[in-house]
Amino acid sequence: MIDAFERLVTPIPGPRSRALAKSLAASEVRGVTYLAPNYPVFWESGDGATITDVDGNRYLDLTGAFGVALTGHGNPAVARAIAEQAARLAHGMGDVHPTAVKVHLLERLASLAPAAGAKSFLCSTGAESIEFALKTAMLVTGEPNVLAFAGGYHGLSYAALEVGGIPKFRKPWQRQLRGTTSFVRFPDPREPKASERALEVVAKTLRKDRSIGAVLVEPILGRAGIRVPPDGFLKGLRAICTERDTLLIVDEIYTGFGRTGTMFACQRENVQPDVLCVGKALGGGFPISAAIASREVADAWAPSDGEALHTSTYLGNPMGCAAALANLDEIERLDVPGLARSRESQLAERLHELKRIDTQIAEVRGRGLLWALELKNPAFARACVVAALGRGLVLLQSGLRGEVLALAPPAMISDVQLERALDLLAMVVRDPVLA
Ligand SMILES: Cc1ncc(COP(=O)(O)O)c(C=O)c1O
Known part of the structure; x- marks a missing residue:
């Protein structure tokens, strides 16, 4: 109304x-x-x-239900797409006998991605897309460790927790975490030379720990209280990662699809992530998320020999894909x-x-x-x-x-x-x- x-x-x-x-x-x-x-x-x-x-x-x-309802609660186009798809086929066999609607969504994500020729992995929650990005980083670089930011939030499944920088969520399970993440400070724009100093620490940490294969960052810290870094920070991270052949994983699960004024927040600084994680607003309320990887990075995954090494029951669920396609149309129309x-x-x-x-x-x-x-x-x-x-x-x-x-x-x-x-x-x- x-x-x-x-x-x-x-x-x-x-x-x-x-x-x-x-x-x-x-x-x-x-x-x-x-x-x-x-x-x-x-x-x-x-x-x-x-x-x-x-x-x-x-x-x-004023919450958009955790930022999900970007195109509005009960968006009629999204509701219609889900209902029609549910009546036709509610579930497919995502990695065995997929649906056409899954292919259409993958093509659509490729057309939106900051880098040309991107390939995506579909999943249901934000945390799952982070997990896929972390597995991808290991395949590409052969290195298991990650650099992430204090205050960063990437979900609460174990791998997402491993790279999550909010101590409260980690504490009860600390002994089950493997300690593969180096946490560094996210720059506070109120401090002088915040960006330069944060980037120096990133570069130093990467020099010290050669087993870090990926840098994981939110373009704006969400759960830590909407903390916006100084201009140039993301660009600086990109430059360091490129120089050192480290993957840059940008978590746009909160910021994606236009919420911050560009389709993805990283585009404000013309940054192309190696893996871009999206979720929340993608399905207009239907639980669907994706990890969008540059072609080169995505192709670190070998072709399936008949059994996917990483998948899930609901991968590419047709209702989710239909919801996301309708919602992306709405994002464009609005x-x-x-x-x-x-x-x-x-x-x-x-x-x-x-x-x-x-x-x-x-x-x-x-x-x-x-x-x-x-x-x-x-x-x-x-x-x-x-x-x-x-x-x-x-x-x-x-x-x-x-x-x-x-x-x-x-x-x-x-x-x-x-x-x-x-x-x-x-x-x-x-x-x-x-x-
Ligand atoms: C930036 C960011 N990454 C990851 C997640 C985790 O997503 P999910 O709760 O769907 O697993 C969230 C959720 O709030 C988030 O804001």
């Missing part, structure tokens, strides 16, 4: 959400869904930039990169204005449709998220200490919806308790 705003019809959470929370507590493994008397609400349906919960309350969404560029100034202006008048805000940073409002403490950020829900706004807490409100709205959010959402945000940040 274009230009729909929030509309609350029960106290938040409403009675149905509360009842579901009780059932969930009894039936889901603990530690997955955060449950509190005032949180969460259970989602029933989505429409563009709004979500309706099981009690009929409607919310404006001109998502253009929308992100035009929204950037609206978001920057409003958020910086908020910072000027609110002493609780420590920093505002971001690009395109991906922004962080860093607050002075995590408890305050939590209070804002809960208070926002009570006002009809969905926010996501992020950052290494939970000190950040991460904003990644659907690209098709209308001007007036975005203005309204930012008004609500301003209200809760000014007064979360009373909100």
